[in-house]
Amino acid sequence: YDDRDGFIWFDGALRPWREANVHILTHAMHYASAVFEGQRCYNGTVFALEQHSQRLIESARLLGFEIPWSLEQINAATNEVIAANGFTDCYVRPIAWRGSEQMGVAAQRTKPHLAIACWHWGAYFGDEVLAKGLRLDIASWRRPAPYTAPTRSKAAGLYMICTLSKHAAADKGYDDALMLDWRGQVAEATGANLFFVKDGALHTPTPDCFLDGITRRTVIGLAKARGIEVIERAIWPEEMSSFEAAFLTGSAAEVTQIAEIGPWRFTVGGMGKQLAADYAALVRGQSRNS
Ligand code: PMP
Numbered sequence: 001y002d003d004r005d006g007f008i009w010f011d012g013a014l015r016p017w018r019e020a021n022v023h024i025l026t027h028a029m030h031y032a033s034a035v036f037e038g039q040r041c042y043n044g045t046v047f048a049l050e051q052h053s054q055r056l057i058e059s060a061r062l063l064g065f066e067i068p069w070s071l072e073q074i075n076a077a078t079n080e081v082i083a084a085n086g087f088t089d090c091y092v093r094p095i096a097w098r099g100s101e102q103m104g105v106a107a108q109r110t111k112p113h114l115a116i117a118c119w120h121w122g123a124y125f126g127d128e129v130l131a132k133g134l135r136l137d138i139a140s141w142r143r144p145a146p147y148t149a150p151t152r153s154k155a156a157g158l159y160m161i162c163t164l165s166k167h168a169a170a171d172k173g174y175d176d177a178l179m180l181d182w183r184g185q186v187a188e189a190t191g192a193n194l195f196f197v198k199d200g201a202l203h204t205p206t207p208d209c210f211l212d213g214i215t216r217r218t219v220i221g222l223a224k225a226r227g228i229e230v231i232e233r234a235i236w237p238e239e240m241s242s243f244e245a246a247f248l249t250g251s252a253a254e255v256t257q258i259a260e261i262g263p264w265r266f267t268v269g270g271m272g273k274q275l276a277a278d279y280a281a282l283v284r285g286q287s288r289n290s
Contacts, residue, residue, distance in 0.1 A: 014081065041082050052092075063153055065107075139165035193248060203243070213250055218279065245257070
């Protein structure tokens with residue numbers, strides 16, 4: 001991703017893509033003192049920009065550092081970098097991290113940085129998989145307890161187990177992995193939240209040790225607007241056989257249907273497809289000022 005034309009917003013200025021670099025002794029690289037966001041721009045408007053920028057600020061605070069830019073400045077910088085690259089539809093990746101002023105676990109003297117990149121990113125799982133529905137492995141790595149790591153932070157360090165799980169799934173021919181939490185309850189996929197359909201209602205795990213995704217909350221709102229009951233609760237893997245359908249939600253993944261989880265099979269279509277269409281209409285239909 002480092003060798004292309006375009007611009008990346010970096011600590012207050014637009015830098016040519018190939019020059020948006022950091023030093024090898026950056027604290028974040030050694031000790032995972034980095035937090036990031038992921039959002040999509042549709043028809044020139046970033047969906048839920050405020051919420052993403054706010055979560056970025058909160059994620060950094062949970063790791064003990066303050067981003068030296070205000071919410072308004074981060075929003076403006078996001079729009080600026082999208083415009084500078086000439087995009088109307090793209091994925092946006094803000095990242096904040098501790099710099100290279102100090103080595104060792106302690107990082108009080110490091111300078112916080114912020115960069116925002118954007119690029120074209122089609123269907124997260126690819127168009128072919130999207131049509132058939134995803135096949136998920138059950139990961140052997142588990143989401144940590146909230147007393148083990150700051151699980152409400154979109155912290156780079158927490159993605160180590162996601163990459164491990166995703167690679168293990170891919171090695172077995174799966175598209176992604178379902179991760180259980182430390183109790184053995186169903187948690188989420190490696191970069192998206194999970195929903196299940198049963199008897200006309202939606203069931204989704206309570207987000208008490210993983211991200212309460214912005215897409216997740218949006219889809220809950222869309223379901224309720226359709227009069228669909230949404231039940232947030234602890235879900236155990238043994239229950240998989242009782243669910244008729246399943247899908248996942250995320251800013252990159254949007255609403256993606258699931259065809260298989262381990263030994264269990266699901267119907268692709270119905271309520272999940274309807275909510276995917278509702279989500280697509282919502283993110284594309286909004287006005288610039290909404
Ligand atoms: N869980 C994980 C691990 C994720 O990476 C994401 C994507 N940010 C989500 C859930 C969904 O969050 P959102 O809908 O806010 O993108």
